[in-house]
Amino acid sequence: MNVVSVIKLYISKMIEESGPGMKVLLMDKETTSIVSMVFAQSEILQKEVYLFERMDMNSREAMKHLKCITFVRPTKENVELLTQELKNPRYGQYFIYFSNVISKADIKTLAESDEQEVVREVQEFYADYIAVSPHLFSVNCVGCYQGLGWNPVHLQRSTQAVISVLLSLKKNPVIRYQGSSELARRLAENVRQSITKEVSLFDFRRTDVPPLLLILDRRGDAVTPLLNQWTYQAMVHELLGINNNRVNLADVPGISKDLQEVVMSAEHDEFYANNMYLNFGEIGSNIKELMEDFQKKTKSQQKVESIADMKAFVENYPQFKKMSGTVAKHVTMVGELSRLVASHNLLEVSETEQELSCQSDHSENLKRIRRLIGNEKVRDIDATRLVMLYALHYERHSNNDITGLVDALKKRGVSEKLTKMVYSALEFGGSKSRSYDLFDAENVRSITRKVIKGLKGVENIYTQHTPLLRETMEDLLRGKLKEAPYPYLGTVQMRERPQDVIVFMVGGTTYEESNVIQELNRTTPGVHIVLGGTTVHNFKSFLEEMKSATVGMIMKPGGSKRVIR
């Protein structure tokens, strides 16, 4: 179960099927992201694809000597655009691939418009999701809640994405979902319906242990996306933002021109692949190593005196150039991260966050938050996230001082838009939306963990928190995930411990959770887990998500709400 490989396989196959010759790849906005996540441009050029065109960008220049590989989502607009295209074709031959199930009627429309007989293939290749890592996929849509229900557009898109994951991985799963969530249940039902509708597609060879699809709701754990992160990938996403593997560094002071946007792809960058899940501290020493290695090479490159040196230089030059690019990228990246950490006092902020999420010393916590709100170096959003964490943790505490903290934020000059979000967070992830008490459970768990860690030595105060997902998955893999909070859809039951699991998080997942899944995959033999989400969140996008979820409601500290008509 490797979603990156499976999408690469699909795309390679498309390109191969068109045979030799110059090719153009015609895509829509979403399929462009899907392809660019798994292939570097140079890689796809080697497959004779030289031009990339967008379906919705209207350029009508004919190039009949090109073969056109069309890879689009089966939407109404795309079918319409394609019909136009075929009536007046720009290219010599068309190989059409839809990323999901397309109706017979649409095929008929297309066939009737192909009067010049330019179409060679029409197929469905189920690559209808963004493969972020081998075990992580995303649908790339933020704001799937609409007043705590599904936004219908996103519901349909998510269903299609999940169906396409199942088809590409050839799984016909048993479905479970988070019982407390209406959204999880609806998605589960929609997926079940689609499977029944396309039953012939889902006719796979039965395995001893059936695969499992588990659908969860972000509202069950709103704490994880609020925290600052300290592993490389998660940290880059939190502080700088990763968008389709690309990181925008234009705002970094003194950045050179060719580094304004860099690609962070584990598929094409060995250093990143080896370090993406490591802690910031470890990255520091690794990057030093990389630097030294590079300097050694630079030195040997510099002395080009004899013919032999020149020969060696020419032979090593490609690797050298590649390496210099990698070094420059990561040194800049890590440099920028440490600058941000220092200038925004992130170490102290993060320590407090961790304590808020894992310990229950109310007065101590309150004191620290107040101190940090008073600290000028701390960013507004960090101050706000501390208050949010506090609110989520001490929502039911008799002496809680949520209003006081919000007032402190206001006094600090934090915009009202942000301060309001504290109540949105409570509405979104407060105790009544959780089937599971994050903080109580934390106590029990943290005791056991402390005992274990005490034996192992000092624990890292910045990574005390583990997402709820870890516990859910551990229970699931042990066959101990309770049926009441996580019911099965339909009458099927699973007696065995699951081996192939696809987890989908409605409302978005995080890189911290991806990290957990990666770790589980690595340490549990025979188990393959793929994690997906409507998106991969950092704090900023999570704020958006909560905002769209609670739009139109007036929140009060007491928790009573009223919907504005």
Add this chain to the structure above:
Amino acid sequence: MATFLGSHVVEEEEVREGLLCPICLQDLGTINQLQEHFDSVHSFEDKDVLQSLKVFLGKAKRKILNKQDSLLDGSPRSFYVDSSEPGRNQRNIYSVPSEPQEIGIITRHTDYFKKIRDTKVDRYVIETNKLLIRLDKLITDAPVDPEKRKVHEKNIVPWIADNDVKLCPSCARTFNLSRRRHHCRLCGGIMCHNCSEFLDFHYARKLLHPGVTLDVTTQEVRPTLQRRGSSSSLLSIVSTAGEPHIRVCQNCKVSLDRRDQFMEQKNSKPIIVQMYERMREHMAEVVGLLPLYFKMADALSYGETSYSLKDAQELRMKLTKLAENIDIISRKISVLGTRDEPSPSPKSLQLQGCVRYAASNFLRDNILGLPSLPSEEEFHKLQEEHRKEVHQRIQQEKQAALESRQFSPTEDPYKRNGNRQSFPHTVNQDMISVDTGWTPDSVEYSMSMDDDPMVQQMNIIRNFIKQAREAHRYDEVRTLEENLTELQQEYLKQKNS
């Protein structure tokens, strides 16, 4: 790769390679036979030595079998996969190894699509074909005299009676003295002069015989072929340039134009495509030769004698030459048409640029990192070292063999060497069974019949070697040369006796 399948001395100086049993030095044809032999003959010998050898054997076997598999797959990449291949030396952090991912479900709608398209397309294809048949009849032996020609045309396509059509079907105006009725020569339909189209005979001939290229002058004429303002019906037969042409309606013209475009596309090949195809051919050749070169360079750098240095140098030359060609062609492609007016559109420039970029990437990845060959002296030195090393290894193995012989005095490893001689007769069969399918052309037996068959055989092999070298089949050259030396020795022996 040569760890164990390595070399053994048979006589003092000569180095032998092949699938030899490490204990009795018997040569076994295939890996499986070797393993079998090992299990059956030496199974009772020293357990520890055997165990370690067995593991060794297993490893070597896996390596060889893998190699063969990849050869069969036609994926030579596995030989020289470089560090640019992502995910190679990773510490299992990014990607947890699991069974290789297979491709997901695929649903094919092509047949359904084609079925629907065909029913639609058939209709107008039949229509167009009918028009073409009529056109052919119309322009072959068309009389020059207008009146006779009209009759000729009417004979082929019956004209619709004037009275049946009151209005021009395409512009819906009434006919009168100044707007007279005209007939389409292809379908017999009626339209006014303004709604008529004209086909000149050259265009018509081109439609009928799309493969034949027209001479330049007639191509110049074509653009003038447009609707003329004059209402004289005589002019509808002969154009201003004196070119004969026929009057058709708009519908027929559209059908014919569509066919013309279609055929044009099918037959024409823009210059960029021709250049591109040549470049790809060169690239394919490079990809085909590279694995061999890597193997040769590797072997030579260890001082092995399996390939000759001269052959490798020649191959290197050839690769460099190809690379140069690729570079030149791609550069030409990148500037194609930039001097012309009007200069190519940004899109075509982008395409040309990308082709060039891909080509230079290809060269960088494949040619720039080409391992260098040792010079003549270096090679001699390397050979010397290698020989010593092999010698040493053999001494050790002899020692081991001696020791093991003490356990099994019945076995005499050297006795079995005699089995190796049966080469001259198997040469041809070997050639045919070579995996990538190279065989020398049949050889003319020009030598006199009374020659010694040994000499004949030797000549044949020499011929084979020459051919193999020309075809860059250095593996075959090697085996053939081995055979030749053996033959020569045998021959000398016979002569002396």
